Amino acid sequence: MTTSTRPEPTAGPVAPVVTDAPEQPTRPRRRHHAAIAEPRPVPWVYAVLIGGLVVLVGPFLWMLLGSFRPDRELKQVPPAWLPENPTLDNYRTLFTELDFPTYFFNSTVVAVAITLGNLIFCSMLGYALAKLHFPGKRIIFGLVLGTLMVPGVVTFVPLFVLVSNLGMVNSFPGLIFPFLAGPFGVFLMRQFFQSLPDELIHAARVDGAAELRIFWSIMLPLCKPALATLGILTFLASWNNFLWPLVVAQSEEKYTLPVALAIYAIGENKSDYGLLMAGSVAIIVPVLLVFLALQKHFVRGIAMTGIK
Amino acid sequence: MTAGSISSPPSSRRRPDRGRRREVVAGYVLSLPFLAVFLVFTIGPVIASFVMSFTDLRSSDVRNPLAVAFVGVENYSKLFADETFRKAAFNTAYFVVIGVPLTMGLALAVAVALDSGITRLRTFFRVGYYLPVVTSIVAVAVVWRFLLDPDSGIVNTLLGYVGIEGPSWLKSTTWAMPSIIVMSAWRNMGSLVIIFLAGLQVVPKEMHEAAAIDGAGPWARFRHITLPMLRPTLLFGGVVTMIGYLQFFEEPFVMTRGGPLDSTLSTAYYTYNQFGFGNYSYAAAMAYVLFVVIALVTALQFKWLGSKD
Numbered sequence: 001m002t003t004s005t006r007p008e009p010t011a012g013p014v015a016p017v018v019t020d021a022p023e024q025p026t027r028p029r030r031r032h033h034a035a036i037a038e039p040r041p042v043p044w045v046y047a048v049l050i051g052g053l054v055v056l057v058g059p060f061l062w063m064l065l066g067s068f069r070p071d072r073e074l075k076q077v078p079p080a081w082l083p084e085n086p087t088l089d090n091y092r093t094l095f096t097e098l099d100f101p102t103y104f105f106n107s108t109v110v111a112v113a114i115t116l117g118n119l120i121f122c123s124m125l126g127y128a129l130a131k132l133h134f135p136g137k138r139i140i141f142g143l144v145l146g147t148l149m150v151p152g153v154v155t156f157v158p159l160f161v162l163v164s165n166l167g168m169v170n171s172f173p174g175l176i177f178p179f180l181a182g183p184f185g186v187f188l189m190r191q192f193f194q195s196l197p198d199e200l201i202h203a204a205r206v207d208g209a210a211e212l213r214i215f216w217s218i219m220l221p222l223c224k225p226a227l228a229t230l231g232i233l234t235f236l237a238s239w240n241n242f243l244w245p246l247v248v249a250q251s252e253e254k255y256t257l258p259v260a261l262a263i264y265a266i267g268e269n270k271s272d273y274g275l276l277m278a279g280s281v282a283i284i285v286p287v288l289l290v291f292l293a294l295q296k297h298f299v300r301g302i303a304m305t306g307i308k
Numbered sequence: 309m310t311a312g313s314i315s316s317p318p319s320s321r322r323r324p325d326r327g328r329r330r331e332v333v334a335g336y337v338l339s340l341p342f343l344a345v346f347l348v349f350t351i352g353p354v355i356a357s358f359v360m361s362f363t364d365l366r367s368s369d370v371r372n373p374l375a376v377a378f379v380g381v382e383n384y385s386k387l388f389a390d391e392t393f394r395k396a397a398f399n400t401a402y403f404v405v406i407g408v409p410l411t412m413g414l415a416l417a418v419a420v421a422l423d424s425g426i427t428r429l430r431t432f433f434r435v436g437y438y439l440p441v442v443t444s445i446v447a448v449a450v451v452w453r454f455l456l457d458p459d460s461g462i463v464n465t466l467l468g469y470v471g472i473e474g475p476s477w478l479k480s481t482t483w484a485m486p487s488i489i490v491m492s493a494w495r496n497m498g499s500l501v502i503i504f505l506a507g508l509q510v511v512p513k514e515m516h517e518a519a520a521i522d523g524a525g526p527w528a529r530f531r532h533i534t535l536p537m538l539r540p541t542l543l544f545g546g547v548v549t550m551i552g553y554l555q556f557f558e559e560p561f562v563m564t565r566g567g568p569l570d571s572t573l574s575t576a577y578y579t580y581n582q583f584g585f586g587n588y589s590y591a592a593a594m595a596y597v598l599f600v601v602i603a604l605v606t607a608l609q610f611k612w613l614g615s616k617d
Binding site (some may be wrong): 042044046048049052055056057059060062063066068074075076077078079117120121124125127128129132133134135137140143144147149150151152153154155156157158159160161162164165177178180181183186205210211212215236239240242243246247257258261262265266273276277279280283284285287288291292295 | 327328330332333334335336337338339341342343345346348349350351352353354356357360365370371421422424426429433435436437438439440442443444445446447448449450451452453454455457459460461462465468494498540551553555557558561564565567576579581583588591592593595596598599603606
C-alpha cells in the first residue's frame, strides 16, 4: 500500500547501485524509479479504466433514460441525449395495463423459496459431508461433485416429462422443486464447514449435546458468512433464470420477470422500446441495489468458488 | 455396514459405539432431505436424458410410456446429418472460439490495470466492472437490441459522429454473431476480473522488482512472470467461461430469434426449438452431445491442471 511512489531499497544483493547511496533518496535512483513501474499509479491506467467503466455502465444509463422517454422520442434520429419530454407512461403501462406486478410477485416467491431451500438442505448435507462419518458419504459427495457442471439444457427435457407427470406444469412447485437442492451450495458449505475446528464438536459431545443440536445451535451459527454468500448467489441465479421458467410457466399468470420480458420483446411489443426499457429496469434495478449493498459477499463468493 | 466399517479419526476412537451410531444416524438424517430432492430432480433427469435419447419419445407419448420404443442410435445419426444442427454447432463453436479469448483478454487487461498499484477508486472500479454480471441476460439483451437499433440506436449514432455508417447489426448475417459476442464479453468479463485479481495476488512483487532491476520492461515482465504464474487461474477462468458460453441461449432468443438465416442459432437454442416441436428424444440426444462436449472440456482442465502444477 505505502510503497506506491517510492521503490523500496530492499532489493539488496541484486541492486548494488542502490546500496551505494542510501543517504540520497531521490536523485541517483531516478533510473530505477522509472524501471520499477509496478507499484506506481500511472495516469493512463486511470484513463483506460474510466473509459472502460463508461462502456460498462453506459448501457444501463441509456436504459434508464430510455424508460422515461415517450415513444416518439425513442424513434427519433438522431436520439436526444436527455429525454426532452420525460414521462412515466412506460411504467404506468407496465404496472397497470400489463401484469408486471404478478411477474414481480412470481419471481420473488420462486427466488425466495429456492434460496431458503438451498440454505437449509445444502448446509445440512454440507455439514454431514464435512464433519460426520457415515457409510456412503464418499458416494454422495462424488454424485454432488459430478453434477456440479451439468448444465440445465441437458436435463430440461426429461425434467419436463417428470414435472408434467407429477402435475406440476405451470405451477410454483414446478418452478421451484428442480432448483431446491443445488450441488453448488453443498460444495460451498462443505468447504466452509471443513475450515471450522473439530474440537467444537468434540467438546459439545463431551457435554452430552445431541448430534443435530450440535449442527443447529453450535456449527450453523458460525457459518453466517458462507450462508450470506450462498443466499445471495442463489437468489440472483434464480431471479435471472430463464430456460426452465420459460419451459414450465405456460400461462401468463405464472411467468417470472425474465420470461415475461422475453415474450414481450419478441412478441407484439417488439419495437415498443420504452416499455421494454422500463421492463428491463424492473428486473435489473432490484438486483443492482442488493448487489451494491452486499458487494463484498459477491466478491467473496466468486473468489471462493469461481462460479458466478 | 454399521459403524464398525467406517474409518474413524483418532480423536473419536475412544467414543463408545452408541455415540458413533448416533453420528451415523445424524449423517443420514442430515443428508436425506437434499438427496431426496436431488435424486428425483437432478440425477434422475441426467440418466433419463441419456436413456431418452435412444428412444422415439414425442410430446404425445408423455402420459403413455408404453408407446415409446427404443430406436438405438437413430437420433444421433439423424442429428449429425441434420444441416440445421451442424449450423447450430458451428455457430456455437464460433461463439466460443472468439468469445472466450475476447472475454478473457479484456478481463485480464482490466485485472492487471487494477493490480498495477492504483489505490484510489479501486473498489469503485471493481464494483463497476462486476455490475453487468449480476444482471439478467434477458434484460441486458433487450437493452442491447435498443442500443444496436440501426436508425435510432446509440451505437450507430456514435459511429455516425466519426463518419462511419453502422450496419443493421442484428439483421445482418455477418454482424449479428459478432454483436452477440461483444455483448457477452461485456456482460461476463466482470467475474473473470475478480478471479484474475485473486490470482494476481499470488504473484510475488519481489519477482517483478528483481526482474525490473535486471532491465526487464513491463511487457517482458508481464509475459515471463505474470502470465506463467497466472496459468492455473487463466485455465480455470477459461474453462468456467467456456462451459457457460457453450450453452448460450438467451442472447439469440431475445436479440435475433436465431436469425437471420439461422446465423445465430445455438445448439441450446436448437435443442429448445426441437423440444418445442415435441421431438423430445431428438432434443435429448442433442442436449447429450452438448453435455459430452462440456464434460470433455472439464476433464481436459483437470488433466492440464494436474500435469504441470
